[in-house]
Amino acid sequence: MSETRFAPEDMDRARELLARSYSPSPGDADIELVAASISAERRSRIADAITDKDLRAAHDQLYASSSVRRALRGVLESLAQALLARGVVPKPDDFDGDWWLWWPQQGRGPCQHCGNQRTLRRYSARFGKPYRYLCQRCRQQEVSDNEEYLNQSTGVIPEPGESADSLLLRRLTAIAAQAADMRHPPSRPMELTEDE
Numbered sequence: 001m002s003e004t005r006f007a008p009e010d011m012d013r014a015r016e017l018l019a020r021s022y023s024p025s026p027g028d029a030d031i032e033l034v035a036a037s038i039s040a041e042r043r044s045r046i047a048d049a050i051t052d053k054d055l056r057a058a059h060d061q062l063y064a065s066s067s068v069r070r071a072l073r074g075v076l077e078s079l080a081q082a083l084l085a086r087g088v089v090p091k092p093d094d095f096d097g098d099w100w101l102w103w104p105q106q107g108r109g110p111c112q113h114c115g116n117q118r119t120l121r122r123y124s125a126r127f128g129k130p131y132r133y134l135c136q137r138c139r140q141q142e143v144s145d146n147e148e149y150l151n152q153s154t155g156v157i158p159e160p161g162e163s164a165d166s167l168l169l170r171r172l173t174a175i176a177a178q179a180a181d182m183r184h185p186p187s188r189p190m191e192l193t194e195d196e
């Protein structure tokens, strides 16, 4: 532990939390670990009271103590929230790729795309994109970029009033047709025919 700084009230709170949810007679090491976590979270709300590095270290130390971590999940969650507020988000593979389980779904902090302080939502790792926290504006941009990409790559443009299911079906059909063409290239020039 690089630096242990906790106030008497952090120790009291740690004892109380541990006694309630972990063990009636916790050891000193566990109490100090939890007190350090509580202290780090408390100081994260005071300007310049703790560096990003020390805040992340407090989170990681609590995470490393798996038994205490399980019992005091709320403390780990509030450290994650404090880190998100500073734009500190784990890499996709950190913590066995499981960090999204206790990192907040929604919070406030610098957007991972535009960097502005905003209300953020976490978006799932899907379609080749990692877990990421985006502000509403960047998310909308991402969605419309995806739309644009799909329009171009499938050649299927949404029709006015078309349902999402219908659009998805038409795109999947187009993608399947493209895949079939790649496997069996036409031996003679294809004639363009109208559907229907």
Ligand SMILES: [Zn+2]
Residues within 6 Å of the ligand: 111, 112, 113, 114, 115, 116, 118, 134, 135, 136, 137, 138, 139
């Ligand atoms: Zn943004």
